[in-house]
Amino acid sequence: MKPCSDYQETLLLDVYGELNLVERRVWENHLSTCEHCRKEKEQLLRLLKTIKNALPTPTLSPDKIAEHVRVIQRKLKEEANLPWWRKARFHLPQRLIPALTTACVLLIIISWFGLKEFKKFDMLSTSPQTTSEEQINRDDLEVVKNLEFLKEMEDVEKLVKHLDETDSQSPSTQTENNNNGGSDDA
Amino acid sequence: MEAETEEKSVSILNDEEMVTRAKADDQKAVTELIHRYQPKAYAIAFHLCSEESDEVRDVTQEAFLKAIRSIKKFRGQASFSTWFYRIVVNTCRDFLRRKRKKERLFSLWPGKPHGNEVSQDNSKEQPDLKGHNDPMAVFTGKQLTREVRNALRALPEKQRVVFQFKVLNEMTIKEIAQVTGSSEGTIKSHLFRATHSLRNVLKDWSES
Ligand SMILES: [Zn+2]
Numbered sequence: 001m002k003p004c005s006d007y008q009e010t011l012l013l014d015v016y017g018e019l020n021l022v023e024r025r026v027w028e029n030h031l032s033t034c035e036h037c038r039k040e041k042e043q044l045l046r047l048l049k050t051i052k053n054a055l056p057t058p059t060l061s062p063d064k065i066a067e068h069v070r071v072i073q074r075k076l077k078e079e080a081n082l083p084w085w086r087k088a089r090f091h092l093p094q095r096l097i098p099a100l101t102t103a104c105v106l107l108i109i110i111s112w113f114g115l116k117e118f119k120k121f122d123m124l125s126t127s128p129q130t131t132s133e134e135q136i137n138r139d140d141l142e143v144v145k146n147l148e149f150l151k152e153m154e155d156v157e158k159l160v161k162h163l164d165e166t167d168s169q170s171p172s173t174q175t176e177n178n179n180n181g182g183s184d185d186a
Numbered sequence: 187m188e189a190e191t192e193e194k195s196v197s198i199l200n201d202e203e204m205v206t207r208a209k210a211d212d213q214k215a216v217t218e219l220i221h222r223y224q225p226k227a228y229a230i231a232f233h234l235c236s237e238e239s240d241e242v243r244d245v246t247q248e249a250f251l252k253a254i255r256s257i258k259k260f261r262g263q264a265s266f267s268t269w270f271y272r273i274v275v276n277t278c279r280d281f282l283r284r285k286r287k288k289e290r291l292f293s294l295w296p297g298k299p300h301g302n303e304v305s306q307d308n309s310k311e312q313p314d315l316k317g318h319n320d321p322m323a324v325f326t327g328k329q330l331t332r333e334v335r336n337a338l339r340a341l342p343e344k345q346r347v348v349f350q351f352k353v354l355n356e357m358t359i360k361e362i363a364q365v366t367g368s369s370e371g372t373i374k375s376h377l378f379r380a381t382h383s384l385r386n387v388l389k390d391w392s393e394s
Contacts, residue, residue: 009374009378012374012377012378012381013374016352016359016377018358018359043385044381044385047381047384047385047388047391048353050330050334050388050391051334051338051353051354051384051388052353052354053330054327054330054331054333054334054335055233055331055334055335055338055354057229057232057233057354057355058228058229058232058239059225060224060225060228065221065224065225068220068224068228068243068246068247069217069220069221069224071247072220072247072250072251072254073213073216073217073220075247075251076216076251076254079251079255
């Protein structure tokens with residue numbers, strides 16, 4: 001005769017109602033002669049009963065079930081009347097929807113800006129250039145423009161200096177200038 | 187009279203025949219399938235993802251909508267029940283994922299209570315305790331519910347899910363294996379480990 005330890009799995013399968021006929025016959029033979037296993041079985045059954053009682057499965061009233069069924073049917077009817085492109089989203093995995101939306105938005109943005117840059121590039125030059133190269137060229141152009149502006153500023157300063165010198169030679173004009181400044185301050 | 191006879195005839199059809207009719211857009215068959223599986227779907231969602239009745243209702247409805255939308259893709263390799271329970275389980279998973287994400291977001295918000303804490307103690311909703319007049323029995327019942335719930339929560343997720351399917355949803359080991367896509371041996375192993383742990387933790391309650 002097998003020792004009790006060999007019946008551990010059989011004992012558990014028994015309390016879970018999962019023994020086949022042959023297994024059951026052998027097990028019942030053992031049970032009839034072994035008080036230890038009988039007690040073990042009783043204790044396990046009590047444990048499962050305790051758990052089931054502590055966490056009962058809710059039963060829905062027929063009214064509640066009917067209400068659920070109505071809601072589901074209404075939703076199905078509403079869906080059936082939707083255009084195909086709105087129905088399509090029900091067949092996509094829910095988790096993928098945000099990712100797909102983001103991908104679409106990115107694609108639109110990239111193609112929009114890409115197109116704009118492409119047009120600019122077409123107008124500026126006919127030789128193939130990368131965007132970064134174009135950026136550098138544009139920066140250079142800005143510096144050259146600034147240098148020209150500074151040069152112009154220098155010329156203006158020279159002119160002002162020259163005028164100042166001429167002014168200091170005729171005092172009547174200087175007084176007039178001072179008066180103007182005074183009236184501005186007031 | 188004729189309609190009534192037809193309705194009766196639909197309800198005696200087995201799942202396979204009903205699915206064939208539902209695939210051909212027979213609304214009566216669809217309705218009967220929902221009627222037939224509503225209690226079980228509700229019970230699975232209740233134990234697996236939420237004990238808030240509104241949430242359970244929403245998850246169950248979503249699972250039915252998914253199943254009916256894709257019923258034409260059901261090829262009958264597994265039984266309809268297995269196929270459908272798998273949809274319920276996946277819908278629960280998606281629901282929990284969304285819920286956890288929301289809770290994480292709210293936990294960053296100062297002063298807001300953590301969503302999970304609110305829904306964790308539902309002992310007041312236990313229907314089996316409502317009929318008791320004895321305050322001591324009510325207290326003991328509530329305490330027991332809390333202890334059992336905590337003991338289940340302390341289990342590794344796979345063990346807990348298998349145990350719940352078996353004990354609370356009364357599914358067979360074969361069904362659980364098909365629904366979860368695991369072998370029967372794996373399911374037995376999870377179930378036995380869970381039983382062993384629960385027996386240790388709940389010793390005081392089950393030994394008398
Ligand atoms: Zn024995």
